[in-house]
Amino acid sequence: MRLNSIMEAYVKQNLENDIATIEFFHPAKNSLPGIILAQLANTITEVGHNPEVKVIILKSGGDSAFCAGASFQELINIDDAATGKVFFSGFANVINAMRKCPKFIIVRIQGKTVGGGVGIAAAADYCMATKNAAIKLSELNVGIGPFVVSPAIERKMGVSAMSQIAIDANTFYEASWAKDKGLYATIYETVEALDEAVQQFAEYLCTYNPEAMTEMKKIFWRGTEDWDALLAERAAISGRLVLSDFTKETLKKFK
Structure with a gap:
C-alpha cells in the first residue's frame, strides 16, 4: 500500500507459492516514521494469520541501506x-x-542498518544479509537509548554484544561481527546472491509441516x-x- 502523504514511502505485500513477501520503503534511507511502523506491524499481523502463507520474507526497498532507524523529522517534532x-x-508494535x-519470518538485510532496523533484524526468526550489512545503535548520540529494541537484540546476541554496540554508539560493526554474535545466520557477497539464497531458503521451509513450524516458533520465543x-x-x-534538553539541542542539528 502506497502512502502518498509521505512522498514515495510504502509498505506492501506479495503472496506467491505460499511465501509472503513484505517490503517497506522510505526515501530517507528507509527510515521509519510512525505511519510506516503502524503499517508494517499491521501487515505482519495480517499476513501471519493468512492460512495461505507458510513463510514470510521481510525486506526493505532499494539496494543501499536496510534501515536508517527512527525518523529524525518525527523525533524533532x-x-x-x-x-x-x-x-x-x-x-x-513491530517487534511484538x-x-x-x-x-x-526471514529478514533480508541488503545494507547498513541502524537503531530500530537492528531491532527488526534481531526479531527475525532467521536473518540473512550481505557483507555490507554493518550495524549501529546510534541512540546515545542523540541523548536517548535503544530501550525498545534492546530486549530483542539481547535475546539474539547476548547482553555483552548488545551493550557493546549500545555504548559505542558512533561505530558501525561489520556484518561479519554481527554474524559471529548470532544476529545474522548467513552473509553473502552481493545483493543478488542474497536474494537467490533467501528465495531458496524460503522455498525449502515451505516443505516443512506448517504446524511444526508454528510450534517451534512458540518454543523459540518462550520467555x-x-x-x-x-x-x-x-x-x-x-x-x-x-524531551530532555540534551536531546532537543542535539536534534536541532538535524533540522
Missing part, C-alpha cells in the same frame, strides 16, 4: 511525553507483531510473554528522554 511514547511504541506471528508490557515501558522511557 515530539513535544510531549505522550506523543513520544506513541512514536516509540511503533517500534514495540514479529514475535507473535505464527509463521517463520517473552511479558514483552507487550515491557516494550511499552521502554517506549515511555524513550518518549521522556527525547
